[in-house]
Amino acid sequence: MTVDALVEATARILVKEGFDKASTNRIAQEAGVSIGSLYQYFPSKEALVAAVIDRHNEQLMLVVRAALREVASQPIEQAVRRLVVVAIEAHRIDPKLHRVLTEQIPRTGRLEDVEAFNREAHASFRDYLTHHKDEISCADVDLAAFICVTTIEALTHTAALHAPAILPDDMVETLIEEATRLVVGYLRPPAAGHVGPA
Incomplete structure (x- = not known):
């Protein structure tokens, strides 16, 4: 309970006051615990962050x-649309906290964990594409997974953190449709009779 209180207090202070003002004394006060109790569990502010x-x-x-x-057996368009929706939902869990934490990841040495998270997402989507290879035109499934996951992540991350004006409720559906069209257009073979650019 003490650990949870300290972690939650740290999150609140990061959002309200920023990293520089999130001292261990301030966090202990916000959590309602003594500074000694804080140091029993966390050696520093960076460890709390x-x-x-x-x-x-x-x-x-x-x-x-x-x-x-959920999307393992769904066709490409349905699966991609669902993944775009989920990426937006994930970034909206706590966008203010997400923004602060993104800025602090290098300082806390958590880049390796983020990279592991990205590797897992790429591997899972690569497995999906491998099982749906007859629906796509990309010869290199590893590269296709990287491009798709990175595209979805970059679009939703940037929209949630840096362009909130395009994410009001009445615009989210448009973002979902356009992002889905972008990714599916990359994955799917050209329609019969389609002539590409010269």
């Missing part, structure tokens, strides 16, 4: 894992 990052990333990954299981 790392714990917040780990918890937040695990929440995101639970959502992504569930979505990848």
Whole structure:
């Protein structure tokens, strides 16, 4: 309970006041515990922020894992659309916290964990594409998985964190449709009789 209180207090202070003002004394006060209790569990402010990052990333990954299981047998367009929806939902879990944590990941040494998260997402989507190879035109499934996952992540991450004006409720559906069209257009073979650029 003390650990949870400290991690939650750290998250609140990061969002409200920023990393620089998130001292261990301030966090202990916000959590309602003594500074001695804080140091029993966390040696520094950076360790607390790392714990917040780990918890937040695990929440995101639970959502992504569930979505990848859900779409395993779905056709390409349906699966991609669902993954775009889930990516937007994941980035909307706590966008203010997500923004602060993204800025702090290099400082806390959590880049390796983020890279592991990305590798897992790429591997899962590569498995999906391998099982749906007859629906796509890409010869290199590894590269296709990288391009698709990176595209979906970059679009939804940037929209949620840096372009909130395009993510009001009445615009989310448009973003979903356009992102789906982009990724499916890359994956699917050209229609019969289609003539590409010279």
